[in-house]
Amino acid sequence: MLGARSRGTSPGAPIGIDSTRSAVRLTQVTRTYGRGPSAVVALDQVSTGITAGTFTAVMGPSGSGKSTFLHCAAGLDQPTSGVVQLGGQNLGDLGERQLTEFRRTRIGFVFQAFNLLPSLTVEQNITLPLRLAGTRAEKGALQGIATSVGLAGLLDRRPAELSGGQQQRVAIARALITRPEVIFADEPTGALDPDTAEEILALLRQAVTDLHQTVVMVTHDPAAAQRTDRVLFLAAGRVADSVDAPSVARIKSVMSELRRRY
């Protein structure tokens, strides 16, 4: 189990929990690629909020804008127009360096391909965001997170000496170490076998339930999305539907409806 800890201890987070607070808010966000007749509108006037302390899945047909949504929401890409607020901060107000610093300290990332640095040990990979920000991990905090994600005893290994599931655990620990405002996960179970995928989803669920983290996950897998509190469905760059407390059957039914309509 991940150890419970007050949300008030996270960098930049307010003391106490306001459960209705939006961790991420998009207002009229449009992202267009290219210009003129060949321009593609990947996100079209999207306005939505992600409630703090919840686990949200983003689904939709291929090309519906899921990756673009994640990249704009996480400050990896800039909308063509509209506003993205994360933890109350308007990302458009930040310069390039400030945005880099903000992503490092306030946002956690978990990718399908794990994105670990091969030359660093597990411990060095986990603590990298802190070292880049010029701070250090308290020994207790590192051990606590490593134990909670099942990596105790593996801290001296390098990524090549770990299984795919263990590598994704390192990525989750690295995302958790700064106690970020939001963790964005892009197909985090896409490269894993079903049993290992289940374990990784359970860890993300625990991060929400036990640590009150906010997790936003893009996935194609209805079984993965079923583990979340809410599924946001995109179609043709817009929010087409949302389902709370989703079941696999409901997710599949909305997805087939969207594929039929778009």
Ligand SMILES: Nc1ncnc2c1ncn2[C@@H]1O[C@H](COP(=O)(O)OP(=O)(O)OP(=O)(O)O)[C@@H](O)[C@H]1O
């Ligand atoms: N760099 C780019 N240049 C031009 N068009 C792009 C670019 N990135 C994405 N697009 C287009 O924007 C639309 C949305 O793409 P996006 O990758 O966000 O969709 P997606 O839902 O994540 O798709 P998938 O499920 O296939 O990964 C698509 O029509 C895509 O072709």
